Amino acid sequence: xxxxAHMPVTDAMTLLDSWLQRQLKAExxxxxxxxxxxxxxxxGTRALFIAFSTAGRRAGxxxxxxxxxxRTAAQAARSGWDPVRWSIDQAVRTRLVLALxxxxxxxxxxxLDQLFAAAGLEELxxxxxxxxxxxxxxxxxxxxxxxxxxxxxxxxxxxxxDNPIAGERLDRDAWNQTVLKALFVxxxxxxxxxxxxxxxxxxxxxxIDYARERIAxxxxxxxxxxxAARPGCDTAQRVELDRLQHSAAAATA
Amino acid sequence: xxxxxxxxxxxxxxxxxxxxxxxxxxxxxxxPAFWVGQPRTTLGSFQDYYASLIGWERFRAAQFGIxxxxxxxxxxxxxxxxALAKEVLEILPLFASKDGVVAIGEIGYDDQTPAEDKxxxxxxxxxxxxxxxxxxxxxxxxxxxxxxxxxxxxxxxGLKPGxxxxxxxxxxxxxxxLDRGFWAAFTIYPKTKMGNERMVEVVRKYGKERIIVxxxxxxxxxxxxxxxxxxxxxxxxxxPKDHVEATCYGxxxxxxxxxxxxxxxxxLTPSAIDQRTLFEGNSVLRGQQPRVDEPxxxxxxxx
Ligand SMILES: [Zn+2]
Numbered sequence: 118x119x120x121x122a123h124m125p126v127t128d129a130m131t132l133l134d135s136w137l138q139r140q141l142k143a144e145x146x147x148x149x150x151x152x153x154x155x156x157x158x159x160x161g162t163r164a165l166f167i168a169f170s171t172a173g174r175r176a177g178x179x180x181x182x183x184x185x186x187x188r189t190a191a192q193a194a195r196s197g198w199d200p201v202r203w204s205i206d207q208a209v210r211t212r213l214v215l216a217l218x219x220x221x222x223x224x225x226x227x228x229l230d231q232l233f234a235a236a237g238l239e240e241l242x243x244x245x246x247x248x249x250x251x252x253x254x255x256x257x258x259x260x261x262x263x264x265x266x267x268x269x270x271x272x273x274x275x276x277x278x279d280n281p282i283a284g285e286r287l288d289r290d291a292w293n294q295t296v297l298k299a300l301f302v303x304x305x306x307x308x309x310x311x312x313x314x315x316x317x318x319x320x321x322x323x324x325i326d327y328a329r330e331r332i333a334x335x336x337x338x339x340x341x342x343x344x345a346a347r348p349g350c351d352t353a354q355r356v357e358l359d360r361l362q363h364s365a366a367a368a369t370a
Numbered sequence: 371x372x373x374x375x376x377x378x379x380x381x382x383x384x385x386x387x388x389x390x391x392x393x394x395x396x397x398x399x400x401x402p403a404f405w406v407g408q409p410r411t412t413l414g415s416f417q418d419y420y421a422s423l424i425g426w427e428r429f430r431a432a433q434f435g436i437x438x439x440x441x442x443x444x445x446x447x448x449x450x451x452x453a454l455a456k457e458v459l460e461i462l463p464l465f466a467s468k469d470g471v472v473a474i475g476e477i478g479y480d481d482q483t484p485a486e487d488k489x490x491x492x493x494x495x496x497x498x499x500x501x502x503x504x505x506x507x508x509x510x511x512x513x514x515x516x517x518x519x520x521x522x523x524x525x526x527x528g529l530k531p532g533x534x535x536x537x538x539x540x541x542x543x544x545x546x547x548l549d550r551g552f553w554a555a556f557t558i559y560p561k562t563k564m565g566n567e568r569m570v571e572v573v574r575k576y577g578k579e580r581i582i583v584x585x586x587x588x589x590x591x592x593x594x595x596x597x598x599x600x601x602x603x604x605x606x607x608x609x610p611k612d613h614v615e616a617t618c619y620g621x622x623x624x625x626x627x628x629x630x631x632x633x634x635x636x637x638l639t640p641s642a643i644d645q646r647t648l649f650e651g652n653s654v655l656r657g658q659q660p661r662v663d664e665p666x667x668x669x670x671x672x673x
Contacts, residue, residue, distance in 0.1 A: 166464060167467060170464075170467045170468050170469070171467060173469050174469070174630060174631075178641045178643050178644070179641070179642070179643075180642050180643065202646065204641075204642070204643035206643075207643070234417065234421065235417070235420075235421060235461075235464045235465060235468075236421070236424075236425070237421075237424035237425055237428070237468045237469055237470065238424065238425045238426075238428045238429050238647075238648070239469055239647075240468075240469075241425060242647055268426070269425065269426060269429040270429075271429065271647035271648065274647075
C-alpha cells in the first residue's frame with residue numbers, strides 16, 4: 118500500500134466540503150457532515166448505503182457551480198481532475214464514499230464493490246467519475262476496465278472523459294480501444310485526459326483504418342478522428358491521414 | 371395527449387416497441403420487478419435483474435425520450451422457493467431505496483400459498499418502513515377471493531388504501547377495490563381477460579377516480595401500445611377527455627407521486643444533469659440519431 122495514495126483524498130474532501138457548503142441548505146450540510154463522520158468512524162456500511170442512495174433526493178440535482186479558482190484548486194488536489202460538469206448529488210455521493218475508512222484495503226474494496234453492484238445509472242456515473250480521487254488506485258484496474266466496457270454511454274463517459282484515470286491506468290491496447298470506442302459512440306475524444314501523451318502508431322493505424330471503413334461505406338467520419346490520430350502518426354501515416362481527411366471533406370462537400 | 375404506461379416489463383421488449391410507444395405519446399413507464407418467465411435459481415440472478423431495472427433499462431428508455439421508473443419486489447411465484455426468497459428479502463432494501471423506484475411491487479398472491487403470504491407480508495412492512503406505495507399483482511386464478519385477501523392483508527399491516535395500487539382488476543373485482551379506497555389498475559390484454567372495449571365500459575360506469583390503465587406487456591402475448599389504443603378507443607366512444615387523461619396519465623402520477631420519485635417535471639423539464647447524461651447517448655440506436663429532440667411533441671395516436 119502506497120502511503121501517498123491518501124493525499125488527494127484529503128484535499129478532495131476539503132474542496133468538496135467547501136463547494137457543497139456554498140450550495141447545500143444548512144440542514145443538508147449538517148446531514149452530510151454527520152453521515153460522513155459516522156462513516157469515517159467505522160459506523161458500518163448501512164448508513165453509507167442509505168445516504169448514497171438518497172443523495173439526489175436530499176441534496177438536489179442542480180449543477181455544481183465552480184469558478185476558475187475552484188477548477189485550479191481541483192487540478193492542484195488531483196492532477197487531471199476537472200469536476201466542472203458535476204452535479205451536486207454527484208459531489209455528495211463522492212464525498213460520502215471518500216469518508217469510508219481505507220486503512221484496510223480489502224475491506225474498503227469490498228464495500229466499494231457492493232456500492233457498484235447495487236448502483237443505479239446515476240450512481241454508476243458518480244462512482245466512475247470519482248475514481249481518480251479514491252485511495253488504493255492500484256486496486257482499481259478491473260473497475261476501470263469494466264467502466265470503459267459499459268454499454269451505457271453516460272457510464273463510459275464517466276470513466277473515459279474529463280477523468281485522468283483511464284490515461285493513467287489502462288495499458289496501451291486498452292487505451293487504444295477506449296479511444297476508438299469514444300469515436301464509435303460519438304463521445305468527444307478531445308475530453309479524454311492524457312490523449313497527447315498516450316498517442317501511439319498502433320492507435321493511429323486503428324483510426325486510419327476506421328476512417329477508411331467509414332469512407333468506403335459512404336458514411337461521415339467523426340470530425341474529431343483526425344486530431345485524435347495525428348499525434349501518434351509516423352511520417353507515412355501522416356501522409357495517409359491527410360489524404361483521407363481530404364477525401365472525407367470532399368465527400369461531404 | 372401525453373400518456374404513461376404504469377405497468378410494463380420493458381426488459382422483455384424491443385427498441386421497436388420503445389419507438390412505437392414514444393410515437394404514440396408515451397412519455398414515462400413503470401417497470402415492476404416480476405419473474406422472468408422461468409424461476410431464477412440464485413441470488414445473483416435477482417441482484418443483476420434489480421440492477422438492470424435501475425441501470426441499463428433506464429438508460430435504454432432514455433434513448434427514446436421515455437422516462438423509465440421501476441418497482442422493486444419479490445414476486446409471488448418465486449416466493450415459493452423459500453430458501454432463496456429469504457435471501458432475496460434481505461437484499462431488497464438496498465434496491466428499494468434507489469432513485470426512480472416508485473413502489474414496492476409487484477407483490478401479492480399467485481397460488482395463495484403460506485410461503486407467498488409470508489413474503490407478501492414482509493414486503494408490506496418494507497413499504498411502510500421506506501414510505502413507498504405498493505403495487506399488488508392479483509392472482510389470475512381464484513381472482514375475486516385473492517384480490518379481497520390482498521387488500522385485507524395490506525390493511526392488516528397498517529397500509530393506507532390510498533397508497534396501494536391493486537392491479538389486474540376486472541369487472542368482478544373493481545367495485546370492492548374502489549369502495550375500499552384502493553387504486554384500481556387494469557391490464558389490457560390483447561386476446562383474453564380484460565380487452566380495451568371492456569375497459570371503455572369500466573370507465574363509463576365508474577368514472578375516472580382512482581382508475582389506472584396499463585399494458586403489463588412482457589415476454590408473453592401482450593401489446594405495448596395497449597394504453598394508447600385504449601385511450602384512443604375511449605375518445606372514439608365518447609368518454610370525456612379528462613377521464614381519458616386521468617386514467618391513462620394523471621392518476622399514475624397521483625398514485626406513485628407520493629414516493630417522491632415520480633415527478634412530472636422529470637420528463638417535462640429534465641434537470642441539466644439528466645440532459646447531459648441520460649438524454650445524450652445513443653448506443654442502442656447505433657448509427658442513427660437519438661430520438662430525443664422533441665420528447666413530448668411526439669405524433670400521438672390521439673392529439
Ligand atoms: Zn407485471
